[in-house]
Amino acid sequence: MNQESLIEVIKNFSGKKVAVVGDIALDVYSHCVVERLNPENLSVTLGRHIRDELLLGCAGNLAVNLAKLGAKTTLYGITGEDNEGMAIISEAEKNGIRPVVNQTGKTLVKKRFVTPHYVFRVDYEEQE
Numbered sequence: 057m058n059q060e061s062l063i064e065v066i067k068n069f070s071g072k073k074v075a076v077v078g079d080i081a082l083d084v085y086s087h088c089v090v091e092r093l094n095p096e097n098l099s100v101t102l103g104r105h106i107r108d109e110l111l112l113g114c115a116g117n118l119a120v121n122l123a124k125l126g127a128k129t130t131l132y133g134i135t136g137e138d139n140e141g142m143a144i145i146s147e148a149e150k151n152g153i154r155p156v157v158n159q160t161g162k163t164l165v166k167k168r169f170v171t172p173h174y175v176f177r178v179d180y181e182e183q184e
Contacts, residue, residue: 069125070126072128074129076115076116076122076131079114079134080112080157080163081113082112082140082144082147082164083110085108086108086168086170087108088103089171091104103169112148112151116131119131119151120153123152130155131148132156133158134157134159134161136163144157161182165181167180
């Protein structure tokens with residue numbers, strides 16, 4: 057596919073109705089500043105939390121990208137009936153996405169600690 061064809065495909069997303077079905081996660085980027093070494097263990101740094109950035113993850117990320125291309129996007133998936141699940145609904149609506157969720161179980165959360173480098177990630181999910 058050449059560049060002109062790709063641009064034409066992207067333009068054609070505008071106004072199209074798209075359904076996205078899949079796992080939905082809340083991606084949390086926890087921005088921190090490293091301030092000193094931990095006196096309990098000098099190989100560990102201590103930081104100060106600055107802010108959290110909430111984004112839709114997994115199928116939610118695809119839904120955001122489609123909505124930004126102009127598609128009328130509906131996101132179908134499962135979240136928990138918890139604060140994180142409500143944050144997913146809120147983020148979807150902020151991005152012009154219609155969320156249709158079944159609120160059962162626990163919301164999948166992927167939390168990344170950034171200092172300004174990506175340090176590590178913690179996943180909060182149900183164990184099988």
